[in-house]
Amino acid sequence: EIVLTQSPGTLSLSPGERATLSCRASQSVNSFFLGWYQQKPGQAPRLLIYGASNRATGIPDRFSGSGSGTDFALTINRLEPEDFAVYYCQQAGASPWTFGQGTKVEI
Amino acid sequence: QVQLQESGPGLVKPSETLSLTCSVSGGSISTHYWSWIRLPPGKGLEWIGFISNSGSTTYNPSLKSRITISLHTSKNQFSLSLTSVTAADTAVYYCARHLVGVRVFDYWGQGSLVTVSS
Numbered sequence: 001e002i003v004l005t006q007s008p009g010t011l012s013l014s015p016g017e018r019a020t021l022s023c024r025a026s027q028s029v030n031s032f033f034l035g036w037y038q039q040k041p042g043q044a045p046r047l048l049i050y051g052a053s054n055r056a057t058g059i060p061d062r063f064s065g066s067g068s069g070t071d072f073a074l075t076i077n078r079l080e081p082e083d084f085a086v087y088y089c090q091q092a093g094a095s096p097w098t099f100g101q102g103t104k105v106e107i
Numbered sequence: 108q109v110q111l112q113e114s115g116p117g118l119v120k121p122s123e124t125l126s127l128t129c130s131v132s133g134g135s136i137s138t139h140y141w142s143w144i145r146l147p148p149g150k151g152l153e154w155i156g157f158i159s160n161s162g163s164t165t166y167n168p169s170l171k172s173r174i175t176i177s178l179h180t181s182k183n184q185f186s187l188s189l190t191s192v193t194a195a196d197t198a199v200y201y202c203a204r205h206l207v208g209v210r211v212f213d214y215w216g217q218g219s220l221v222t223v224s225s
Contacts, residue, residue, distance in 0.1 A: 035211035044201055044215035045152070051209055088152055092210030096167040099152040 002027055004089050006100035013105065019076040021103045023089035028069045030093035036065055036074045039102075040085045048087075049074065076105070109133040111202050113219035119196075120225050125189040128179075129202030129216060136160070136183045140205040142212060143176060143187045145198035153198075157205065158185055192223045 003026040013019055023036075031052035037045035047056040049065035052072055062077040076083055084107055089100040115127035129141070143155040156166035158176045166174050175188040189196060200219050203212035 033210045035209075037212075044203075044217055045212070046215075047206070047211055047213045050206055050211045050213075056206075056213060090152075090154075090211065095165060096169065097154040097210065099154070101151040 001096055002029060002091055002094050002098055004091060004098055004100035006087075006089060006103045008103060009101075010104045010106060012107070013079055014107065015079050015081055017079050019074075019079055019083075019105050021074040021076075021087055021105075023067075023072040023074070023100050025070045025072070025091060027094075029072075029091045031068045031072070033092040034065075034067075034072055035090045035092075036063075037088045037090065038083075038085045039088065045088065079105070081107075109204065109214045111204065111214055111216035113200060113202050113216045115219060115221070117220055117222060119192055119221060119223050121193055121223055122191055125187070125192050125196060125200075125221055125223075127187045127200055127202075127219060127221070129185050129187075131183045131185075131204075134204075136178065136185065137180055139207065141176075141178075141185050142203050142205060144201045144203055144212070146201070146218070147195070147198040155187065155189075155200075194223050197221065197223045 005024045007022045034052040036049040039045040053065045064075045086102045086104045110132045112130045119125045140159050142157040158164050162178045173190045177186050202216045204214040206213040
């Protein structure tokens with residue numbers, strides 16, 4: 001099973017700042033099958049990024065994804081108040097598909 | 108606009124079977140693949156398994172012996188059955204649609220909290 005380790009666990013930032021979230025895989029992941037999600041309390045996760053670097057429909061361009069192999073990142077430029085949430089990476093290159101444990105971005 | 112809605116009992120007794128249904132509206136169930144995912148309290152997301160638009164399934168090996176995912180095309184629904192539940196199966200259960208070809212989830216239900224308790 002591919003274990004995804006996200007860091008940091010919590011990121012404390014202010015609106016307008018940049019957030020950089022890391023997702024490290026225990027073995028190489030086909031970047032075609034790497035995604036990022038945002039989840040707010042009481043809501044379902046929302047797809048942000050697929051294929052490691054492609055924004056999903058309707059996602060603002062302040063969200064960007066990068067990386068390959070075992071190291072991936074999600075960057076949020078100019079944090080907006082609505083961006084404070086938990087973020088998960090997910091891989092589907094090998095079964096079982098797995099998620100990271102999440103990074104909480106808080107004010 | 109595609110919408111997914113989970114339904115089923117919110118409380119299941121230990122050793123019994125958890126059954127959930129996902130109703131899909133705004134699109135055909137026959138054009139995509141569909142997954143079940145859960146979020147246990149205080150933990151991260153866990154993928155349970157998926158079903159293709161032709162009815163073939165792939166399950167998480169950690170749950171494989173207890174899971175059945177089925178497609179109900181005429182009703183535009185799919186379902187999850189999880190047998191022999193324990194307290195460790197308490198979670199919010201989500202149904203989700205796969206974005207074509209890339210194995211991520213572009214539409215999700217709101218989630219259904221299932222508690223396993225006597």
